[in-house]
Amino acid sequence: MSKQKDLYSHKVVLKRLLNLSIFSACVLLTPIVVTDKYYIELLFLCHYYVILACSWDLLSGFTGNINFGHAFFIGAAGYTGALLNLHLGYGPWLTLPIGGLIAALCGLLVGSFTLRLRGPYFASVTFCFAALLYKWTMISWEVFGGEEGLSGISHLTKTGLGNYYFSAILMLVTVFFLYFLSKSFFGLILNSIGANEIASEGSGINTTFFKITAFVISSFIAGVAGAMYAHTQMHVGPGMAHDSLSNLVLIMAVVGGMGSIVGPIIGAYVLTLVNEALRTIGEFRLLIYSSAVVVIILFAPKGLLDIIMRTFRRVMIQRS
Secondary structure: HHHHHHHHHHHHHHHHHHHHHHHHHHHHHHHHHOHHHHHHHHHHHHHHHHHHHHHHHHHHHHHOOOOHHHHHHHHHHHHHHHHHHHOOOOOOHHHHHHHHHHHHHHHHHHHHHHHHOOOOHHHHHHHHHHHHHHHHHHHOHHHHHHHEEEEOOOOOOOOOOHHHHHHHHHHHHHHHHHHHHOOOOHHHHHHHHHHHHHHHOOOOOOOHHHHHHHHHHHHHHHHHHHHHHHHHOOOOOHHHOHHHHHHHHHHHHHHHOOOOHHHHHHHHHHHHHHHHHHHHHHHHHHHHHHHHHHHHHHHHHHHHHHHHHHHHHHHHHHHH
């Protein structure tokens, strides 16, 4: 009991706040040092993937219910925002929350039917939902634009720097919320489900309720990010519902370190920046990128966060 109290003591909470505040300051002050528009847009992409990876981690990283259909919620919100903007003239301040709510509703419906399943069954069903949305956008081309998607969506802000700060604030709010949620009683329950769901149920916990709630929160955040991305690109296409996006988000969380919220941040930044840096080598980019991911997963199964923490502990021990 004393160890549990230590985890939530004022000293620990203040330390967490300090670490997140330092990260926030770095993100918000970066444009002062980095002024090139190319890098500003690249960092915007990092923010986007951080939001997606952290939202995925809330359910899958903590409970072990691997979601292979995260693109379903991203694409649903993206298309919802685009249609509302094009046909009803709704601006981003309305399309983003509405897109998030649509994604959350989808998460509630999907979760109610699938989160009673375990293992590969849940993963398979979530993958199918994303595949169905992808095919639907292709078949109903008169509504969704088919392969070309929907263009002419109003921009999020008038400048690339405005997009950067909008995405940065949204990312930081998401990270703060999910991180402290994961450290709360709610997160403790999710961890117990991931460790032993049967034992959790035996102790009187309604595991299905907690998993569905986590799924809804995860879906809402992914939906808001999807709608945001649609407005910044002023276009939405079937790629937002493709399984490759779900796989990329999953890989970012795994490489960074699942079940931590911080790990997916590291994974999103590292893989986005490395992927962009490798563009100069042409056709060998995919080979090197994929090989690097495999090596990290094989030799650091707990992710880059675990390597960083172990290295930090060794340095502190040596200094003491």
